[in-house]
Amino acid sequence: MEDINIQEVISLAAEDIENPDEKIKKVFEWNYERNALIIKGVIGFSLSLILTLLFSFFKNEIKVNLYYLIVPIFFSILTGSYGFYKLYQIKRLGRQYIAAIKLLSEFRKISPFISLYKRNLG
Numbered sequence: 001m002e003d004i005n006i007q008e009v010i011s012l013a014a015e016d017i018e019n020p021d022e023k024i025k026k027v028f029e030w031n032y033e034r035n036a037l038i039i040k041g042v043i044g045f046s047l048s049l050i051l052t053l054l055f056s057f058f059k060n061e062i063k064v065n066l067y068y069l070i071v072p073i074f075f076s077i078l079t080g081s082y083g084f085y086k087l088y089q090i091k092r093l094g095r096q097y098i099a100a101i102k103l104l105s106e107f108r109k110i111s112p113f114i115s116l117y118k119r120n121l122g
Contacts, residue, residue: 009100013107014114020104028097035090039083046080049073 012020050073056062057069107114 006103009103010107010114013104013111014118021101024097024100024104028093028100032090032093035086035093039086039090042083042086043080046076046083049076050080 009024012023017023053062053069053073053076057064057066062069
């Protein structure tokens, strides 16, 4: 789980917090929206730069050697690849959310024990 760790899930289960499911859902929604914004921006920037350079080259508006055009296109493709990598990561976010909710449910079953353990620790 990227933005919520097991210790935080244990704390949510052990403490008297209202709607811990909603708290976890909020964290994952925020994470999803942040990643979706990054993905849209990176892929959009990459595609717009590639298309602009290619259209300008083929319309003969840019009078440069083809080598000088390949370098920015290559880096734009690398940038777009990062966007698609983040897109792959965001697909896993649903599974992580389900795992966090299931873990919270399991910890709620033993929350009296967890509270007692934390109190005895100090």
